[in-house]
Amino acid sequence: MIQVESLTKTFRDKARGDRAVVDQVSFEVRDGEIFGLLGPNGAGKTTTLRMLATLLKPSAGRALVDGHDVTAEPAEVRRRIGFLSGDTGLYHRLTPRETLRIFGRLNRMEEDRLRDRIDEVISMLSMQEFADIKVDKLSTGMRQRVGLARTLLHDPPILILDEPTSGLDVPTARVIEEFIVSARKSGKCILYSTHVMEEAEFLCDRIAVIHEGHIRIIGTMGELKAVTGRERLREIFLELLDSGGMRKAAVV
Amino acid sequence: MTFRMVKTIYLKEMLDMFRDRRSLISMIVVPVLAVPSLFAVVHYFTQNLGKKAQNESARVGISASVSQPGLTGALKSVGFELVPQTDARAAVENKSVAASLDLTRAADGTGQIVIYVDKTREASSIAAERLTAFLERLKLEQVKSSLRGLGVSERVLNPFTVKSTNVAPAKKMAGFILGSVLGYAVLLLMFTGGMYPAIDMTAGEKERHTMETLLASPASREEIVLGKVLATTTASFLTAMLTIASILISIQRAGLGQGGGEFERLVSRAAPDASTVVLVLLTLLPTALFAASVMIAIALFARGFKEAQSLLTPVVMAVVVPAVVGMLPGIELNVGLALIPVFNVSQLIKEIVLGEFSHLAFLAAFLSNVFYALVAFWFSVRIFKTESVLFRS
Incomplete structure (x- = not known):
C-alpha cells in the first residue's frame, strides 16, 4: 500500500526562482490495485514516482510505502519496491541474465533461490532466446521485457512503473500490460504513470489526472465520467486541463 | 554497509569495465605499449639524432685566410671535411656548413682565429667544440715546440693536474634516472588508466539513465560509491602494475643484451629487486585509491x-x-614535503629505487595518501547524496 499526503517537491531554479513541480499531492494506492497517474509531459508524474522510489527527497508532505516513510526509512522502502522507467535503465554491456543476477543480489536474494528465480522469470517473459546476449544487441521490446523481469525478480509487494510502455510497439506493449494485470491478481500494489489514454482506461482501477504539479481529479473511470459528464477519458482529460484546476480533486 | 552489497557493485563495475573498449585501451593497451615506445623515442633521440648531429658537425667551412696546408691537413686528419668559403659567417647562417673558421687580427696584433657557430643547432655546437679543442691542442703543441727550442722542460706547463671523480657509482646514476622516469610515468598512467572507468560508472550511468535504477535498489549510497571507487582503484592499480612490469621487462631485456638502446642499458644497471618493487607498489596502493576517489567525485x-x-x-x-x-x-623528501599529494609519491618512488628513502617520510607519505583518499571518498559520498547533482540534466 502506498499513502501519499500533501507531497510537494520544489526545485531551485536560478532563472525562475523556486518552482513547485509537485504541489500538495495526496492519494492512496491499495494492494491488488492498479493506480494510474495520468498527465501530459512535465506534469510532475516522474518527480512524484522518484520521490516514492526514494531517488528524490520530498520538500514537504509525506509518503508511506508499505508503511515505511520514504524520508525516514529509504532503505526499507527500496527493499519493497520494483521500479521501472520508460528508458529501462539497463546496462548495455551486460546480458539479461547478468543484469538479473546483479539486481537479485542487490535485493539480498539467496544465491540458490536467485538462480531458480532467474530461470523462472526468463521463461515467464519468454526471454530464453536472448537471455545471454548483451543488452546492446537487443530490440527495444526485448529490453523492456528485461526491465520488467528485473523489476519483478525479487517479487516486491509494490511496483512503481514510470511510463513502462513508452516507445514500444503494440504487441510488446500488450505483453507488458498483461504482466501488469497478472501482477494485480497476485495482490501487488501498482502505481503506474502514463500519458496514453487508452492504456490508462484499459488497465487502471483508479486514475488520478495530474497537471502542473496538481492533482485535478481522482476516481474510477465511472466516477470520472459522472463528474465531468464526458464519455471518453481523452475528453475528460482535456476538459480538466482546460478548466485549470477548477474542479480540483472533486472525487476522492 | 554490507560486504556482499559492495562486492556486488564492485563485480558489476569490473564486468562492465572489462567489456568497455575505451577503458581497456587506457587501462591495459596504453601502459603495455607506452613504456616500450617511450624507450624507443629516447633511444631514437640519443642514438640517431645524436649520430646525425655528429655526422653533420664534421662539415666545416674555412676561409682562404686560414687555409694553410699545415692546418688543413691536421683538420682533415682528425676527420673534418673542409669546405672553402668566401664568407665564413654567412655559410654558417645559411646552414651550408656546421661551423666555419676565419682569420682576423686581435687588438694586440696577434692572429685571431674566429669560429662562427650557431648555438641553436646541435651539430654546429658540436663542431665548434671540436674545433676549439683541436685549436687549443694545436696551440699547446706550438708552445711545447717553442719551449723545446729554448731548452725548457714541458713540465712548466703542467705544475699539477686536476681530475674530478664521480663518487656516485653508475648504478646510483642509473637508479636516479630510473626512479624519476618510473615515478612520473606510473603516476601519469595511473590517472589516465582510471579516468575512463571513473567517467563510465558515474557520468556514463547518468547519460544512459542506469543510475536511477541503481539508486532505487536496496544498495545504500555508501555501498554504491565504495563499489565504484574500488573498481576504479583496481583499474588505476592495474595500470600501475602493468606500467612497472613493462618497464622491468624492457630494462631486463636490455640488461641481457637483447634489443634496447643505450638508455635501457644504462637503467638496467639499476634493475630493482623484489623488495623495491613491493615497496613501490605499497606506495602506489593508497595513491590509486586517492586517484579513484578524486576522479569519481x-x-x-x-x-x-x-x-x-x-x-x-x-x-x-x-x-x-x-x-x-x-x-x-636536489629535493629530498622530508615529513613536510611528504604531505603533498602526488609529489610525495613521485619523490618517494625515486628515493625507493635509489635505495635511500627515510622510513619516517615513507610512513608520512603513506598515511597522508590514505587520509586524502578518505577525504576524497567522503566527498564522493556527499556528492552522491546531492540530488541536484545526481539528477542534473
Missing part, C-alpha cells in the same frame, strides 16, 4: 561523458606538474 558532477572528460583532462594534466617537480634533482 569530479566525474559525478558532469551531466554526461563528454563533460566529464573535459572536467577530468585538466586534473590529469595537473598531476604532471608535481610529478615533474618530483623528478628534479
